[in-house]
Amino acid sequence: MQIQTAKFGVVTVEEEKILHMPYGLAGFPGEDRFVILDKEDSRPFCWLQCVDEPEIALMLMDPYLFKPDYAVDVEPVQEEMGWTEESREDLLLYVVVRMYSEEAENPKKEAALRLVANLVSPLLVNAKKKQAVQVVMYDTHYSFEHPVV
Amino acid sequence: MLILTRKAGEQIRIGEDIVIQVLEMGRGVVKLGIKAPRSIAIHREEVFERVKEANLAAMEDVRSQRMDAALRLWKERREDARGGDETNHQF
Numbered sequence: 246m247q248i249q250t251a252k253f254g255v256v257t258v259e260e261e262k263i264l265h266m267p268y269g270l271a272g273f274p275g276e277d278r279f280v281i282l283d284k285e286d287s288r289p290f291c292w293l294q295c296v297d298e299p300e301i302a303l304m305l306m307d308p309y310l311f312k313p314d315y316a317v318d319v320e321p322v323q324e325e326m327g328w329t330e331e332s333r334e335d336l337l338l339y340v341v342v343r344m345y346s347e348e349a350e351n352p353k354k355e356a357a358l359r360l361v362a363n364l365v366s367p368l369l370v371n372a373k374k375k376q377a378v379q380v381v382m383y384d385t386h387y388s389f390e391h392p393v394v
Numbered sequence: 395m396l397i398l399t400r401k402a403g404e405q406i407r408i409g410e411d412i413v414i415q416v417l418e419m420g421r422g423v424v425k426l427g428i429k430a431p432r433s434i435a436i437h438r439e440e441v442f443e444r445v446k447e448a449n450l451a452a453m454e455d456v457r458s459q460r461m462d463a464a465l466r467l468w469k470e471r472r473e474d475a476r477g478g479d480e481t482n483h484q485f
Binding site: 252268269287343344345379383389 | 444447456459470
């Protein structure tokens with residue numbers, strides 16, 4: 246099927262790639278159909294694109310590429326989502342990445358680009374069930390802005 | 395806002411299928427038990443707000459920033475690290 250995106254124009258995605266997010270995505274009430282756009286030339290980054298709202302897209306990446314010891318307790322999430330027959334290997338984990346320029350202290354200096362990832366609320370994807378959920382960790386030492394580089 | 399007074403052990407019912415029970419009261423802290431259908435997400439408000447803000451800011455970045463800058467930053471870092479990364483999805 247074809248979907249409208251603000252970032253990439255019209256893209257064609259296979260119907261079976263569409264992920265349902267039963268709990269939605271915080272900040273975007275009412276949206277529950279998303280797709281992961283993974284283009285070879287932009288790896289390791291990919292996008293979580295909302296199917297029904299072109300402007301909604303978040304940049305994602307595999308957290309283990311920069312944080313090999315990242316630990317997420319997925320069992321309660323599996324329980325909650327009814328993903329009990331899936332093994333951990335069936336689930337994919339992504340983190341939302343932000344890139345922004347930091348205001349330079351010295352106005353003459355060039356603003357430095359920051360690349361950070363939200364390790365508090367990763368995205369857990371069950372490709373088999375075509376579902377995804379944004380996990381929210383409480384009482385965690387992880388940061389909403391963990392440096393990627 | 396509706397305001398109710400409850401003792402430890404007492405409950406509040408919201409609609410057909412949500413029940414909130416006061417389990418324990420301590421010094422400045424109250425422990426609640428919540429029964430709700432699976433389709434209802436329950437979050438501590440301040441954490442939910444932060445997740446929401448983080449998502450909205452991330453969307454704004456996608457809108458306003460160029461992708462190639464992120465790729466360039468990543469490649470520079472990889473060159474510095476000289477292949478010390480691994481890809482896997484082990485939790």
